[in-house]
Amino acid sequence: MRFQSKMLDDLIIEVQSVLEDDHMKFVLTAIVALLVIIITSFIVQKTLFKNKNRTFILTGPKKSGKTSLFYYLTTGKIPELTVTSIEPSVGKLKLHSDEYSEAFADVVIRDYPASSKLKNLYLYPFLKENIRGCKGLIYVIDSSCFDSSYCNMVANDLLDLLKITESIPNGVDIAIFCNKYDYFTSRKPKKIKEMLENEITKLYKLKLRNLNKVSLHDTTENAEADESEEEDNFEDTLNTAFQRGEFKFEMLEGNVDFLEGNAFKQKTEPLTVWFCEKAAN
Secondary structure (H helix, E strand, O other), X not given: OHHHHHHHHHHHHHHHHXXXXXXXXXXXXXXXXXXXXXXXXXXXXXXXXXXXXXXXXXXXXXXXXXXXXXXXXXXOOOOOOOOOXXXXXXXXXXXXXXXXXXXXXXXXXXXXXXXXXXXXXXXXXXXXXXXXHEEEEEEEEEHHHOOHHHHHHHHHHHHHHHHHHOOOOOOOOEEEEEEOOOOOOOOOHHHHHHHHHHHHHHHHHHHHHHHHHHHHHOOOHHHHHHHHHHHHHHHHHHHHHEEOOEEOHHHOOOOEEEEEOEHHHOEOHHHHHHHHHHHHO
16 A cells, blocks of 8 residues: 555656646747747837838929939038939938937938939839838929929929829828029029919819810720820829819828928028938838
């Protein structure tokens, strides 16, 4: 009996030992699994943060000072001479502020040629493909020569851009940088905004009227279908920006800010503040 009792005691001790080992194994396994999940999550988040495409587009008409602004934003210097580019230029943003310089060191600026043909070749395809990764768009104008003709050119250009930037929820934020603001002949941002809204209203209505005429007079079914589809796309993209038939920048999905400065004199503080705000979001 004593022998059997001893065997029973030994068996109980062995079972308890096994159970304790299994419990420890379970605890250790749970801890290891939790650590793996935490580490994996951290690595994934860090990778996503690093790969987050914080890209800004820089565009605008010829001789607006766009290229000089690009070099100032990416190198901190104004070039003595600039030439018309035939392909996009890419550089890292160097904010002229110790507070933000390191935080936004990975922000990229892509400067696109002003030529319409080159925009069709480079800018529009890139913007359509990478629209969700675009943090903002800077459109540079020369406010010292902003007459009715210049306004018409800019309005047409903006319409082409807005059809893309407004194609996603919340749109893409735009900064219209009124360069050479301190020249005697320069118009104020408020006046430029007003002129552009009036011009875009005219162009938009004219575009829709022409599309309707083509659709009514064209007897080819395929052509009618194509024009009808183009008209629908055009209306769907921008019709929310019209209030009682008048175009208003405030009604767009993306925010549009009119900023004044002078890239040639390194006066870009409003744009720096804008960069900080958009890159941080």
